[in-house]
Amino acid sequence: MAVRKGLTLTDVLITVVIGFVFAVIYSLWGAIYTVLQPLGLHLNELAYGMWFIAAVIAYLILRKPGVALLAEFAAGAGETIVTLQFDVILIVYALLQGLACEIIFALFKYESTKMMTAVYAGIAAALITLPIDWFYGYLAEVATWNIVLMFSFRIISGALIAGVLAHLIYQALRETGVLKFVGKRKLNHDEGL
Amino acid sequence: MLEQIKNYHTFVDRTNPLTKIFIGILLFLLVVLMHNPNQLFYLSLIMLIIMIILSGIRLRYLAVVLVLFFVFGAFSAMYMVFYGTGETTLFRFGLIHVTEESLIRGIHIMMRGLTLSFFGALVIFTTKLTDIFYSMMIQLKLKPKFAYSFMAAIRMVPIIAGEYMMLRQARKVRKPLIHKKHISGIKGFITTVITLLSQSIRRAYRLGVAMEAKQFDDGPRTYYYQTAFSKYDVLFVMMIIVIAFVSFCLGTEFNLINVTDAR
Incomplete structure (x- = not known):
């Protein structure tokens, strides 16, 4: 089989399916996120990092350009399909968060699988949507301590969930052996699995 | 699956999915830029009515969806109601400080979410998933x-x-x-x-x-389903423009609350 550059159909399909697995998880996670909301103390922001874990994991598995963006878009679009709510904000956010991860991974030339790379991507994705939240939620009009709390919770969550947790999942997934045939490590025969 | 809970079809079912998505993005921008709670109230109200009429979904299912929307909407605005800044105190308990301004702002944020949710529900209830991807391939030349x-x-x-x-x-x-x-x-x-x-x-x-x-790959191909832009798309865009305009006028003329800027 000739080595082709870029994403093959199999790559795309695997990425989208990873995205959809997380779409199911996101839908369940949404319940946790909502339960944490009513106090208004931004405890829900501690769960925020989950929303861009799909991008990081898809990148760690395939390590090709465009994968993070595609996976996050699939997860966001998939969530609207699973919960039957077409949500423009959700898809725009998913695209932006995927893009933020993509930029970080491009800086590492799509090579690094270190935990710190994932952590940086998680933080970048946590930061990128803050400007939109600022205008949408009138954050300038909230008490300062409340804002600081929200921002720090979100960044911590991005680093811990989308960074550390994503990397743990990647390591465990590598041990199962399913990654032998996907992405850059792909072997030249199509048996096994 | 949607067919089982639908009573009738409307022109929105025949509108191209791309038009709906594009309008959705514009509506998001409109809602973010709308600071007058009165205008936003009319916008969300009209959107609710339009959604109920044009989606064609049985009322029983719509009721469940609507309750969920209101609960989620209320939750997402709590931080503003409790901790927003303002002059006129209504209620104070520990860190919680509810003021008239923050309450209105909280309701404003909730109405933003509701408007978008209503529109989203209309789109979901009237669009086939395969049509979205076919029209992206045919009209947007997606690979x-x-x-x-x-x-x-x-x-x-x-x-x-x-x-x-x-x-x-x-x-x-x-x-x-x-x-x-x-x-x-x-x-x-x-x-x-x-x-x-x-x-x-x-x-x-x-x-x-x-x-x-099986060659599901890039390259010239023919499509089993055909999607195209039609007069229904024009109608849909016109409808949304009229809704936005009417809510703008109503909000300016008939004030329900004496606040014209939620900020």
Whole structure:
């Protein structure tokens, strides 16, 4: 089989399916996120990092350009399909968060699988949507301590969930052996699995 | 699945999915830029009525959806109601400080969410998933490998959900035998994710190889379903413009509350 550059159909399909697995998880996670909301103390922001874990994991598995963006878009679009709510904000956010991860991974030339790379991507994705939240939620009009709390919770969550947790999942997934045939490590025969 | 809970079809069913998505983005911008709570109130109200009439969904199902929208909307505005800044105090308890200004701002944020949710529900109830990807391929020249990957992967979502339920049941049966940490907490979460992911990657890989063999690849092709822009798209765009204009005028003329800027 000739080595082709870029994403093959199999790559795309695997990425989208990873995205959809997380779409199911996101839908369940949404319940946790909502339960944490009513106090208004931004405890829900501690769960925020989950929303861009799909991008990081898809990148760690395939390590090709465009994968993070595609996976996050699939997860966001998939969530609207699973919960039957077409949500423009959700898809725009998913695209932006995927893009933020993509930029970080491009800086590492799509090579690094270190935990710190994932952590940086998680933080970048946590930061990128803050400007939109600022205008949408009138954050300038909230008490300062409340804002600081929200921002720090979100960044911590991005680093811990989308960074550390994503990397743990990647390591465990590598041990199962399913990654032998996907992405850059792909072997030249199509048996096994 | 939607067909079973639909009573009738309207022109929105025939509107191109791309038009709806594009309008959705514009509506998001409009809602973010709208600072007058009166205007936003009329906008969300008209959107609610339009959604109920044009979606054609049975009222029983609509009622459930609407209750969920209101609960989620209220939750997402709590931070502003409780901790927003303002002059006129209504209620104070510890850190919680509800003022007239923050209450109005909270309701404003909730109405933003509701307006978008109503529109989103209208889109979901009137659009076939395959049509979205076909019109992206035909009208937007999206590469077929992306569109077909999405369409194939959507069919796997029920399998993924089914696998998750099976995993839960298997754990329930084995609960007395295994350590608690494998069921709940981070360890339990990781094992769940690994099971779902590894199975899905295997399945996707096999399907990918099969689809590549059948030439589901880029290149010139014909399409089984045809999508196009039509007069219904014009009608849909006109309707949204009229709604925005009417709510703008109503909000300026008939003030329900004497606040014209939520900021």
